Amino acid sequence: MVQNISVDASHVYKTIKKQVLLRDASIQLHPGQLMGLIGPSGAGKTTLIKAIMGMTAIDSGQIKVLNQSMPNRPILEKIGYMAQSDALYNNLSGLENMLFFGRLLSLKRQELLQSIDYAAGIVNLTHDLKKRVSNYSGGMKRRLSLAIALLADPQLLILDEPTVGIDPALSLQIWQELNHLKTQGKSIIITTHIMSDAERCDYLALIREGRVITAGTPQELKDLYKVDSIEAVFLAAGEQNKEIQK
């Protein structure tokens, strides 16, 4: 029987110009689960998610998304991706951006318009869609990028730092929607430096120097390191990793 795994990355290595960006990195994610990748800046979180999507070639290891080996173009279309920096057209309005990116999807016009309506509502941009993106704040641009990632109703959502620059009330609203998407069997990967976001993940993978140094539910990790916050887990796991490297 084929196992139902949304993301199965195993023993992934990636080196660029002699710098090892990923070393023996493995993560697994099942339908309906949300995983948070946390780790210091430059640890390899973005590299890992790009490898998962097949956007960056790996040296060795295996990556499967929705049971298919990556890279795989039809599978890539089932992934909603929000990059760390917003890839938006500043001279177009929010709506025009959504129409542009939406047209790259195989949706009928009516379906696309409904999707735009839904996604703009989730991120609270419905009343700003006619404004030019050059007049958006940083947080509004992040929200528009998230709405674009949601357009295809993707099976897998990959969000690189989704709540940066977003105020707490809206961040809560976005979390409610992510939790709702999970109940529909969607899988979600986020990267974050925000500890309150990390606490909301079903699973966390702590990444340091390209390695997944520890993984588990937030509670499992706190129990494992006998601490009461993810911040403390992060520090304790980092110290332990340094000892192992010596």
Ligand SMILES: Nc1ncnc2c1ncn2[C@@H]1O[C@H](COP(=O)(O)OP(=O)(O)OP(=O)(O)O)[C@@H](O)[C@H]1O
């Ligand atoms: N195309 C590239 N060429 C050379 N080095 C790269 C390339 N892409 C990433 N790196 C390096 O790989 C390392 C990991 O980068 P990555 O963006 O994956 O980190 P990150 O954990 O996502 O960091 P942050 O939290 O700051 O976003 C960094 O040292 C970065 O400089």
